[in-house]
Amino acid sequence: MALTGIFLITFLLVHVSINACVFADLFVNDDGEMFNKAAHFMGSTVLIRIMEVGLFGGIILHIVQGYLLTLENRSKRSVGYAINYGNGGSKWYSRSMGLLGTLILIFLVLHLYHFWTPARFTHVGLEVPVVYNGVEMHNMFLLMKTTFISPIVIVVYIMGCVSLAWHLAHGFQSAFRTIGVHNKKYNTLLISLGYGFSVIIPFLFILMPLSFHFGWIG
Amino acid sequence: MEHYTMNLNLKVWRQKNATAKGGFENYSVSNISSEMSFLEMFDVLNEKLIAEGKEPIAFDHDCREGICGMCSMYINGKPHGPWQATTTCQLHMRAFKDGDTIVVEPWRANAFPVVKDLAVDRGAFDRIIQAGGFVSVNTGNAVDGNALPIEKDKADAAFYAAACIGCGACVAACKNSSAMLFLSAKVSHLALLPQGGPERRSRVVNMVAQMDKEGFGSCTNTGACEATCPKEISISNIARLNQEYLAASLVSE
């Protein structure tokens, strides 16, 4: 769990960095040029395509492990309590990683359907390419803009990112505990880092659909 | 400290034996002094039941000083009741007020089957210790106690880990019924001391294997164990255990 989790955390870092390129439009009014180039680089580099397979492997492993762990742990207490310990001893999100993960999974399916499937296979919504310096590429920027017109999509994306935030709030520091970081100094550092990460990254992600929806960019 | 008396309603799990189906029974007790311990309140209840010709409630207890680790009641949704860093036997009735309803359940985990009423079988803990929770030194083998200086910080940290009383509250509190806090306290205690060095690798691997075999769940670092531990064993011991385990697994043959 921890190793795949940390792997996915690093992926989130890459993902958010690439996507943050959309905000270039805000400052230099490039109409998504920087973002489209970055997306093209990610889509056309062989090494990254190979890593993509690894990423999917990691996601699937994380999901399978997560469900197996949750099921197995639940089976260890056949007779439950009349009154549960609840929040007195632990945070609700620490105990709800399975639920939060499931919400993220639902979001993920939709998210892939919105962007990954068109980019790789169907090209729906990407019929008109953009050309920078003579290189033809998908206009992912435009795809985002059109996808995020629907308020329902916005709500689902917000829900997905909030789930991700809580999932990370526990998952980040838990992952490091599981791989054995017990030094007080590093633990304190990692806990602060974890909370920071779980607030900033989902916040940046949410900002993108909102920015398109309300026309701050694009 | 003002003392007062109270009347209470109790909802207690009753189960004839390991195989019988259990259920809650309601009782009421009156004139309970705020100076009583929780178990003394149970003594009063049991005396009342005996006088009424009913069977008293079986529960585990022995030292009543908070050190033997035998008492094991899950009170109002928390192992050992509402106070922090307290065993059931040290919980006193001033934690409650007149008219309260108190729900008392046994530790719940498949690895801790109910023996009767509120008493459970924690033999799994002994078997985990048997798997490696010791230093293999026969009597008479020892060198002079001061021949082996130990850094005070390390000795203190080992002591804090060794303060575990093996009551099982960590398992009872954990949503996964994991015994990791118990296990990690012992692994940390011995890993922090040079005496535990030679068996460091095999100990952690064998003890973890035994824990899994006993049917405890896996740790997901929720922290409920640390919050309920009457001896305030730190969850950082679990991280240390994980490090020990990873290191041992990586170098194993």
Add this chain to the structure above:
Amino acid sequence: MLDAKIPSGPLDQKWTQYKGHCKLVNPANKRKLEVIVVGTGLAGASAAAALGELGYKVKAFCFQDSPRRAHSIAAQGGINAAKNYQNDGDSVYRLFYDTIKGGDYRAREANVHRLAEVSANIIDQCVAQGVPFAREYGGLLSNRSFGGTQVQRTFYAAGQTGQQLLIGAYQALERQVALGNVKMYTRHEMLDIVMIDGKTRGIIARDLKNGKLERHFGHAVLLCSGGYGNVFYLSTNAMGSNVTAAWKAHKKGAYFGNPCFTQIHPTCIPVSGDHQSKLTLMSESLRNDGRIWVPKKAGDTRKPNDIPEEERDYYLERRYPAFGNLVPRDVASRAAKERCDAGYGVGSSRQAVFLDYAAAIERYGKIEAGKKGLDNASSDEIIKMGKEVVKAKYGNLFDMYEKITGENPYEVPMRIYPAVHYTMGGLWVDYELMTTVPGLYALGEANFSDHGANRLGASALMQGLADGYFVIPYTIGNYLSEEIRTNAISTDHEAFVAAEKTVQERIEKLMQIKGSQSVESFHKRLGKIMWDKCGMGRNAAGLKTAISEIQALKKEFWSDVRIPGDINEMNPELDKAGRVADFIELGELMCIDALQREESCGGHFREEHQTPDGEAERHDESYMYVANWELKADSTWQLHKEPLIYDEVKPSQRSYK
């Protein structure tokens, strides 16, 4: 005539000589010899582990759900050893001498010297096991001082020394279980000894989970079942601590030595009401820094902090200037009782004295201020720093006090009162720890041997581990070497059948009484008789009354006790009933013993025998013996005296003034 089998030769050579000449059992034969150990406290766990290591086939029994829960775990203060790490003049001889003197010259010299000799090995062994003793910054072991001594020889692990030592022994025991050398029986209670041809050959045990009786064969049986302080109902013992195993042995012919020698510990949390089920000890180490006092005015009801310094009576410092608050336990307890009886007691019950840390907090605060170079520290700052130091040293004890009483001991003096804590008496054993029954041994608190009439602090842990780790592994060989030709006897043997039948009949008899009073109520009544008439102060008239009251109580118990539930199930009331029945019989013997000992010594204080200033008065010419009782018939005992011969130490009036 009792033969203690003390080896000849000079005192400091006896144990060496013995070890050099005792018979050995070869490893192949050890595998065939079976040893039963009853109880898994420090003595039992260490004995079972040590014998398992040697290769004997061991079966260990405890009534708790795990061997780690035995009441040795509750010992707080520490364990003595003659290491002289502090360079303050300690030695084996000094520890031996202090123990003999502390025991008011009623212990056997040879046993005590052996105890002092092996004390150092215990520390080494425990360190090797990973027991986390307190250490100095240099990494070496730390020591503290304890009552009744003038050197620092007590090793400790905060306020949990007993726990750490027991966990060490428990781990050694579990290691032997894992290796297959020891078989562990938890939630089992020994209910009889099985004798064949005059030798101990096994036990009858009851599985407390389902009530079934079991027969177990052994070439020898070791009773490590602790003391009998619970005869007083209220004591610092665990709820389950009982005399049953020792009493069954007594009924099978083992003499009971000095039953009236009980230790009343001076620093316990006072009784708060009728509901009280047990008493909690506050470690004696608190007397190192705390000052004990009562108001100078009788019946003073002011709050302690409102009573000015000049109106406080620091009675221990007044009466015993040399030792002050660090006098031995018996002396401190009696002094507290004297003040309370005279009307100076404090608290709502008036049965308590103050243990005050204000002076210590200020003293430590000033030292801290000095260390930090804070010459102008305000008194508030000094108090704050002082509290930090006290918290580091005694924090867990202070927390425990606050949990029980609801009062903050950093602000208000603690209230303390003496409580029954330890029993020096027990089964008589010879130098080899064998009782008068061949093949039946008693170790630790269960035997009478090493503490005379009063035990010094931090010596119980020492004795338990000495007996288990370093004495029995040698002495048992001397007996078992003669048993190598005895094959394991089938538990279908008629002696096993008969013993089981007796046990079964007694249980059925108890269940059939179907009376009206609970077991607990009888236990409380017995405790009250014992505490009032055979407690800290005893006199002939009171003891005689107590004996007849106990006899009446016994009759009432056997005709009117009510035990709910069934035999063949987990039934804690039935377990308790058997134990209380034995306590009642023991209570009678204790009073008889106290009555015959017409002197005061150690924890035994006969009011008729005191010096003009109220100190205990011994009568060495008539009572320098161990009083051993042989059960002849119901309520009938015969006294056998083992004279105590002092070759090395010259008995004198104990003075701590």
